[in-house]
Amino acid sequence: MKAEILARLQAARAAKQPVALVTRLTDGLQLLWPQDEAPAPLVDAARTALADDAAQNVEWEGAAWFVHPHNPPLRLIIVGAVHIAQALVPMAQPLGFAVTVVDPRRAWATADRFPGITLIHEWTDDAMAQLAPDSRTAVVTLTHDPKLDDPALDVSLKSAAFYIGALGSRRTHAKRVARLTELGHGPEALARIKSPVGLDIEAVTAAEIGLSIIAEVVAVRRGAALGNRERAPVSA
Amino acid sequence: MSDTSEDILATAAGWVAQGETVALATVVQTWGSSPRPAGSRLAISASGRLAGSVSGGCIEGAVADAAQQTMASGTPQVLSFGVSDEMAWEVGLACGGKVKVFVEKLA
Structure with a gap:
């Protein structure tokens, strides 16, 4: 060469x-x-x-x-500069993901907590619209706060993102599905959201949850059966 | 596939910047079960540094030898490694797959 x-x-x-x-x-x-x-x-x-x-x-x-x-690197957009995000970031990078963390709460999204990572402090819908997820983008919402997670999911569901995951229990997710349905998303679109997020490895610690999430992202990207596991049916 | 191979390019470019002679080996085709997909890269320096991989470790030695020739001559090579299972203990792929590797000098 x-x-x-x-x-x-x-x-x-x-x-x-x-x-x-x-x-x-x-x-x-x-x-x-x-x-x-x-x-x-x-x-x-x-x-x-x-x-x-x-x-x-x-x-x-x-x-x-x-x-x-x-191709340009795959992207991982993490909404919520929380503890799990801190664990997830250093696992995603060696797997080829360019990571962006979105959180309007400046106390969380600090360079101190996320050294060298692109941080966006705008409200999550503006941030996501700007980031424009495409078919090489994975989105994970981790804030546990509907005011922050929902707008990010709303934009993501209208995009071609290959992975959309949302932290939260089945009950939390059922309520989330109801809210997103009101925003006009049908059952097929809502079925794209992986929730509970991550592969079921009985994860407990932030690092284990990070591992389960990034493993699921890879499984979906590679078309593995694990990435398609049946989840409890969601209903609005 | 290109996700990590590009880091090998950066490493190789870094070695060149340090004044090293460097060759790049790239998997161009695979058949059957081979551990690394087409596009996987191994960088080899004249001083013997290695970065990346073109297999699970079975053919890297032979590729590095060929790379030294290419660094000396400047002529690229296409190497084929393919073994049946019973031949797996020779230089080749223990899994029985086949792989074609392109070796070129960074000039």
Whole structure:
């Protein structure tokens, strides 16, 4: 890999731009798509690779080409700068998540408690609208306070977020479902909310709850059966 | 898949900045059960530093040897590792999978 390609790849990564590294395996010739022009079959493969987040192998003009997608990091948005959030953050980072913590309560969302993490102090609906969750985003609400959790869930349910989890007991969740139903969300949309949040590992401590949540996020992302377990039916 | 492979790139770039000669190995294709998916990277420095992985540890040694050749010659290589279960104790994948690895010099 030429230094020039590496530098541009790193720059795209820093700018959070999706980019595909396309390599001719016979001689190591490389280009970056979409920055560089490429013949149509390679462009198609690059589009697919980025959309599926899966590398592609292509034969073109008698040579084998490798198309390697480099998508921006997955995002984890945590609503509620609480103790569980503090435990969750350092588990999510090595798994490839760029973490943002949202909490208008400045006493909670401090750089002291969340060193190096993007903190947003706006009200949760404004914050979520700004963050615009997409299909590579997971959202977890942890405040236990409907005034903060509900607006964040409302925005998340209107987004393509691949994971939406909400801390709270079944009873809490039933009340939450009733409130969100009043906001116009149907049963199918509400079924997207994982609550009680996290895989059932009988978690007790903040760290264990953090582990159960991030494990569930990974299970959903990877399409594991664990990520689809039946929960007690929710009713409004 | 690209989630952690990019950190290997950053590590490799860091080694280059320190004046090291560095090669990158990338899994380009897998068949059957292989531990690391296409796109997984291993960075190798001339002084023998390693970062990342292209398997569960079974072929890293052979890949690192090939990387030293590529660092010396500048010529990239495509390595194939594929073993049947009975051959699993040779250099290869203990799980019986097959994997193709591209090795290139950072220049």
